[in-house]
Amino acid sequence: MYYFVNTSINPKKSGIEHAEMKRLALFNAHQVPAKMVTRFFSLSLHQTLKDAGVLESNQINLFDFIQGSSDFQPVTTTIKDLHLSADMRITADGDNYVVTQNDQMLMRVNTFAPDHQQLNNVQYFDQNGKLVKTDWYDTRGFKGLEQFYTFDGQVASEQVLNPDGEVVYQTFHQPDRQNLTQNSLYRFINYDGQDWSFVGEQNMTSFFLDELNRQTPKSVFIIDRTYELAYPALQMHTKAFKVMHLHSNHVNNPDQPKTATLNYNYAYALNNRTDWNGVIASTKEQAQDFSDRYGQQPAVYPIPVGLVPAAQLSARKPTWKSRIAGKVIYVARLAEEKQQDQAIRAFAKVHEKLPAATLDFWGYANGDTGKQLKALVAELGLTEVVKFNDYTNDLKKVYNTAQLALLTSRAEGFALALLEGQAHGVPQIAYDVKYGPRDIIKPGEDGELVPLNDEDALAQAMITLLSDDDKLKAYSRQAYQDAKRYSEDAVWDAWQPLMQAADKFYEQEES
Numbered sequence: 118m119y120y121f122v123n124t125s126i127n128p129k130k131s132g133i134e135h136a137e138m139k140r141l142a143l144f145n146a147h148q149v150p151a152k153m154v155t156r157f158f159s160l161s162l163h164q165t166l167k168d169a170g171v172l173e174s175n176q177i178n179l180f181d182f183i184q185g186s187s188d189f190q191p192v193t194t195t196i197k198d199l200h201l202s203a204d205m206r207i208t209a210d211g212d213n214y215v216v217t218q219n220d221q222m223l224m225r226v227n228t229f230a231p232d233h234q235q236l237n238n239v240q241y242f243d244q245n246g247k248l249v250k251t252d253w254y255d256t257r258g259f260k261g262l263e264q265f266y267t268f269d270g271q272v273a274s275e276q277v278l279n280p281d282g283e284v285v286y287q288t289f290h291q292p293d294r295q296n297l298t299q300n301s302l303y304r305f306i307n308y309d310g311q312d313w314s315f316v317g318e319q320n321m322t323s324f325f326l327d328e329l330n331r332q333t334p335k336s337v338f339i340i341d342r343t344y345e346l347a348y349p350a351l352q353m354h355t356k357a358f359k360v361m362h363l364h365s366n367h368v369n370n371p372d373q374p375k376t377a378t379l380n381y382n383y384a385y386a387l388n389n390r391t392d393w394n395g396v397i398a399s400t401k402e403q404a405q406d407f408s409d410r411y412g413q414q415p416a417v418y419p420i421p422v423g424l425v426p427a428a429q430l431s432a433r434k435p436t437w438k439s440r441i442a443g444k445v446i447y448v449a450r451l452a453e454e455k456q457q458d459q460a461i462r463a464f465a466k467v468h469e470k471l472p473a474a475t476l477d478f479w480g481y482a483n484g485d486t487g488k489q490l491k492a493l494v495a496e497l498g499l500t501e502v503v504k505f506n507d508y509t510n511d512l513k514k515v516y517n518t519a520q521l522a523l524l525t526s527r528a529e530g531f532a533l534a535l536l537e538g539q540a541h542g543v544p545q546i547a548y549d550v551k552y553g554p555r556d557i558i559k560p561g562e563d564g565e566l567v568p569l570n571d572e573d574a575l576a577q578a579m580i581t582l583l584s585d586d587d588k589l590k591a592y593s594r595q596a597y598q599d600a601k602r603y604s605e606d607a608v609w610d611a612w613q614p615l616m617q618a619a620d621k622f623y624e625q626e627e628s
Contacts, residue, residue, distance in 0.1 A: 516541030
């Protein structure tokens with residue numbers, strides 16, 4: 118079994134989650150058992166999986182695991198299923214309900230949109246009107262979590278229930294010496310016939326990974342969230358083939374890969390690198406830089422993060438005339454390291470020369486970055502031509518109507534959005550950074566690379582291409598061709614050395 122280990126999968130996914138989903142589809146196509154693994158508790162996890170098209174059989178969550186609820190079939194649970202006594206008064210409050218008895222509020226019953234029938238949570242109040250407990254319902258229809266509160270409204274403890282209503286997990290929140298609330302104790306209740314206690318989430322996660330490895334011996338663990346999950350992976354007690362995945366630059370100065378300080382996301386993992394059985398780098402250049410610094414301990418495997426499905430390669434291509442003239446897109450979360458502010462300032466210069474050009478951003482925002490970028494757009498007088506769009510699961514129309522795409526990151530691990538845009542025939546301009554853009558874009562053929570942080574060069578590249586429709590069409594045709602380098606077959610071939618190493622590892626264990 119191949120386990121792709123992450124913290125969570127959210128409705129608005131990052132590049133790591135998209136990479137895992139593409140990888141999962143690839144393994145499914147070759148009938149190699151694989152699952153996405155997550156550890157965070159989420160009452161809406163299975164709705165998220167359904168929306169993302171991830172099969173229940175292709176994932177396992179820590180809490181699903183101890184609840185025994187991975188394949189639970191959804192049921193409808195409404196206020197009627199609370200079986201409230203006849204002397205309680207139920208009053209509608211918008212789409213929710215207030216429950217009183219002798220004019221004393223006992224509870225609030227809140228429902229899920231859009232039908233406002235399925236229970237979301239039930240809040241319980243004491244005689245002074247203070248919240249004392251909340252019951253939370255899984256989107257599949259069973260009560261999955263109970264939260265208990267202190268007198269001042271802080272969560273004191275929580276317990277997770279299985280679909281039969283049995284408590285299977287508890288955690289207790291206690292203040293530290295600075296009087297800051299923290300989780301100090303985690304407990305599995307009656308797991309495999311006994312209770313288990315863990316000090317810290319990391320130790321609990323190690324136990325979970327060990328249990329997966331016991332259930333499916335000879336497993337391979339691909340750690341996709343290295344910062345959060347390297348420690349529990351390396352603390353496993355069972356023998357396992359463990360691989361660190363470099364999803365971004367592993368050093369802070371990519372121009373000095375041999376001597377630069379380590380990216381904090383990978384520092385612990387790299388400082389304990391000999392405990393790993395392998396490292397995945399998304400590009401050959403990063404693999405070489407890694408080997409130049411560390412040698413082959415552990416072995417490094419260049420495996421592209423992205424791939425282009427056969428269905429996409431054979432899909433009917435939109436005509437160039439169907440694309441919107443002058444439409445430029447930028448597909449990425451709004452984040453400081455993506456440097457969308459530079460794209461906006463460069464586009465201001467484009468707008469002066471080509472007033473009909475437009476720029477559309479697609480992606481969710483990290484922190485206050487979205488607000489800052491919108492303020493910059495307003496300051497530059499570009500609100501009519503620069504638009505911000507939220508995360509979407511369907512980018513096909515976005516790519517198929519664009520004439521040009523941008524990426525202005527200061528560093529990348531692969532740049533999945535560039536490959537997706539290329540597979541849809543979109544000419545692209547990106548900063549020439551490690552790693553990814555120079556592996557995907559062929560300057561002068563399907564797009565352009567410009568020097569890092571050179572806003573003037575970025576603006577000029579946009580102006581040159583948007584002013585030359587014939588060149589844009591030629592770049593688009595070549596983009597479709599170049600995307601074939603990342604076909605399913607090509608990426609599957611790249612996986613083979615690692616898979617052979619894992620097989621050899623377990624063969625040696627047996628001998």
